[in-house]
Amino acid sequence: MRIAVTGSTGLIGTALVRSLLDDGHEVVRLVRHRGRTGRQDDGTLAIGWNPRLRQVDKGGLAGVEAVVHLAGAGVGEHRWTDSYKREIRDSRVLGTRTLAGALAEAKEPPRVLVSASAVGYYGQTGDRVIDESAPAGQDFLAGVCVEWEAAAEPAAEAGVRVVHPRTGLVLSSAGGAGGRLFPLFRLGLGGRLGSGEQYWSFVSLADEVAALRFLIDHPDLSGPVNLTAPEPVTNRELTASMGRVLGRPTPFPVPRFALDLALGELAIEVVGSHRVVPARLLEAGFRFRHPDVDSAVRAAL
Template identity: 35%
Template structure:
């Protein structure tokens, strides 16, 4: 396939391209062409904006992973607008280009997140679960709605409701692991809130599965089938690192440090990849124990 990727220099996009560039040809949209070329290699075509694409008919598929990192900064009103617009405007531009071309791509895979569901306490969450209306739901709901503006009678639309991606190549795990490496790690808040995660390799494999499986459409939870509580995650991470898990970071400390965005850590969701497993996808790393062992022991 000839595939257009936005967000191709990010953790997920760059790994997907690295693993599949012998099978597919890629064009990547990146504002920093030199950085993208250095990261992805000379065989990848780089465009600095979607507006430079004259005709989407050139592509068999589009994978849209662009967006401002959601947890890197405090959620001020300004930062919330940046987070939203970086996803909404980029997706709207792609949708318009797809709808305007004579021979649209066969599949449009667009990012989303399990934040779509909002706080669900300890309820088991599937793709059919009614969401709780809060900022992350409003962000993801509109993001998905824009993506669904593609004419799905011609182009298959798949939405990736992604959990916390675990890898030693970047992302959240390094930040989570640092306190444990320093010997001061422990659970966050009461520790009963769920963490829905997915190993990076399963994330890459799931995207490939959804790309190629023509029966798959709509929203899919990209999380492992074994979500765990924060307390369990903390203990397993400590064990994988051969470090103690002795401390508790009180909720009020997280709220002071992170502001409103701390809700993503202190509340959480127990998300199950129901549609993905029903479609026949098999996880290489279905349990946290196996995932952390691969990451830290190879």
């Protein structure tokens, strides 16, 4: 199968592309730098796009049967200044709008667009168990996710099956939040964040990739699908698991005021609670390799 991927050099994109290539699929990468287009050393084909200018190499998308859209500025990469919040929103909404528009105009559009979203869609939900039937939240990230998902509507209107994987915290030592946490825990400097009672809906990188491929291959799935492990845990439980697996103490809790000083508005997400479960994935028959936190932490190492 010929599959196009945006965000192909990020944590999830890199693992997804590797998985697809290993299974003999042809991968087309959408890249923003013209100097990086053409056939790559790994056999993938890189084509250009510019979301802000609404430009896509439509010829390069010819024959593509599936598109996985992962591109977007990292939520935790910088303090949430007004300008960076605009970047978080624009990188997602403008990119999705550009891609969906190009697919809608294609003579032979792909069968499916898997267009990323996040569990932030639900806002802060405390200890309530949340599945895909829950409404959108009211905070900044919830608003971004609502616009992000809506931006893919032109593709859906053109007959493309559109799926929105609402991903949780991807556990990996290679990048993302895990890439910052694991080194501290290895040194015995880890600890709970804030009260530690907030729920973190995690998923292993391997299960994230497998679930994305599952969404490509299952034509009965469209709309929102939560990509989280079936057993969300509190930050305190995740902290304890990392200590157990690494054989290290976790004596250094980070109080809320310190998070506020260090992270600003982003601290709301760190101490916020999302107890999200993957109801639709489980109903469709997806089987997690790492359903519990200990196995997911081991996999991340």
